[in-house]
Amino acid sequence: VAEPIDPETQTTIRFNADYFPSQKFTARVSTSYYTQDSSPVSRGGQGTFFSTALLVEPFIDLTQKDDDGDYEVYPDGFEIQNANISNILYSYNNIEYVRNSQRIVGGVDLRYQFADFLSAQFTQSMDKRWYYSSTYYPKGYKTPQPSASLNDGNYAVSQSRNNYSVTSAQVNFNETFGYFNVGLVGKYLYEFRRDDGFNANGQNLTTPGIYDLGITQQEQRGMGSYVRDQVTKNFFISADVDYFDKIIVNGLIRWDGSSLFGIDARWQNFWRGSVAYRITEDFTIPGFDELKA
Numbered sequence: 001v002a003e004p005i006d007p008e009t010q011t012t013i014r015f016n017a018d019y020f021p022s023q024k025f026t027a028r029v030s031t032s033y034y035t036q037d038s039s040p041v042s043r044g045g046q047g048t049f050f051s052t053a054l055l056v057e058p059f060i061d062l063t064q065k066d067d068d069g070d071y072e073v074y075p076d077g078f079e080i081q082n083a084n085i086s087n088i089l090y091s092y093n094n095i096e097y098v099r100n101s102q103r104i105v106g107g108v109d110l111r112y113q114f115a116d117f118l119s120a121q122f123t124q125s126m127d128k129r130w131y132y133s134s135t136y137y138p139k140g141y142k143t144p145q146p147s148a149s150l151n152d153g154n155y156a157v158s159q160s161r162n163n164y165s166v167t168s169a170q171v172n173f174n175e176t177f178g179y180f181n182v183g184l185v186g187k188y189l190y191e192f193r194r195d196d197g198f199n200a201n202g203q204n205l206t207t208p209g210i211y212d213l214g215i216t217q218q219e220q221r222g223m224g225s226y227v228r229d230q231v232t233k234n235f236f237i238s239a240d241v242d243y244f245d246k247i248i249v250n251g252l253i254r255w256d257g258s259s260l261f262g263i264d265a266r267w268q269n270f271w272r273g274s275v276a277y278r279i280t281e282d283f284t285i286p287g288f289d290e291l292k293a
Contacts, residue, residue, distance in 0.1 A: 009037045024113045031106040038099035052088045057081050062089050070094070073142045084144045096136040104128045117175040126165040133158050139205045153205030155216055160197030166190070181242050189234040198225035231259040246281035250274045 012034050019027040056062065057077065064075040064087075071090040078087075107125040114120065139153035166189070173184040200223035202216025213221060236254040254270040279291045 008039045011035050026109075026111045028109040029107070031104070034103045034105075036101050038101065039097075049088055049092065052085055055083060055085055056088075062087055086142065086144050090142070094138060094141060096134075096138075098132065098134040100132045102130045117173060119172045121168075121170045121172070123168045124165070126163070128164075129160075129162040131158075131160045134211070136211060139208050149203050152203060153208070153216075154201065154203050155205065155211065155213060156199070156201035157213075158197065158199035160195070163192075163194045165192050179244050181240075181245070183240040185236075185238045187234075187236055189232075191230075191232040193230040194228070196225070196227040199223065229259065233257045244281070246278040248274075248276040248278070250276075 012032065014030075014032045016030045017028070019029075021027075053062070057080070060075050060077040060081065062071070062075060064072045066072050071087050071093050073086045073090050075087055105125075105127050108123065110122045112120050134155070134157040137150050137154040141150050141153065143150055168187065168189045170185065170187040173182070175182055200213055200221070202213045202222075203220035204217035205215050206217070207215045234254065234256050236252060238250075238252040240248070240250050242248045251273040252271060255267065256270065257267040259266070276292045279285070279293055280288055285291060
């Protein structure tokens with residue numbers, strides 16, 4: 001870890017539980033929580049620590065200090081390289097970064113067997129994420145070329161949240177009636193997603209060491225925000241019927257809706273059907289174990 005760069009820290013907590021109170025009912029729960037305080041160092045991307053360090057000639061000492069004990073903005077030899085970059089250690093020693101992300105993932109699976117031929121299942125899952133970042137350039141920050149947005153200080157913050165959940169309920173029916181085997185499935189699926197966030201920044205700090213947009217020049221402030229919701233609903237019924245396990249009929253009807261489309265095109269119906277005959281159940285054909293038509 002380079003001296004002026006804080007190491008990354010990660011914490012993960014997991015919990016899983018299964019509950020079987022009877023042969024008919026089962027319940028499963030799984031959750032995990034994850035949090036990370038990230039370093040701004042990245043192995044890829046223009047302007048990151050590693051990419052900038054790779055541009056510096058090997059004879060240049062990036063650890064060279066000035067009379068105040070800070071890293072030199074332009075260590076000896078930078079004038080020979082003649083590149084529009086500054087000492088990356090100076091940047092990371094003076095810029096203050098906060099990068100925090102959190103995530104919670106959880107799921108519930110409930111199943112109940114009403115009878116040998118009838119069962120139901122309910123599942124719920126969710127995935128929530130939070131991300132916060134702030135970047136603080138102190139007043140007097142030095143850059144290779146004069147910068148109106150950085151030299152007098154700059155403070156920027158952003159936050160985003162992502163929430164995704166899926167709910168489903170399903171009923172299964174399987175029974176034999178004489179020579180017919182019948183399987184029916186009815187299912188409801190609901191998906192919800194919300195993304196929201198904001199960002200704000202300001203320039204020209206009036207009071208050093210205070211992390212608030214109120215100390216930036218009013219005319220140099222900017223901010224924005226967004227909220228996006230997306231909902232999807234699905235209903236479907238499927239049927240499988242076979243006669244003597246050799247004539248098979250399958251069908252499906254779906255009713256799907258999505259908020260991504262306009263009101264007139266939001267809901268659509270879909271269906272499919274098929275019939276198959278397992279020829280090899282009635283006829284022995286050399287070289288064929290299974291043949292359908």
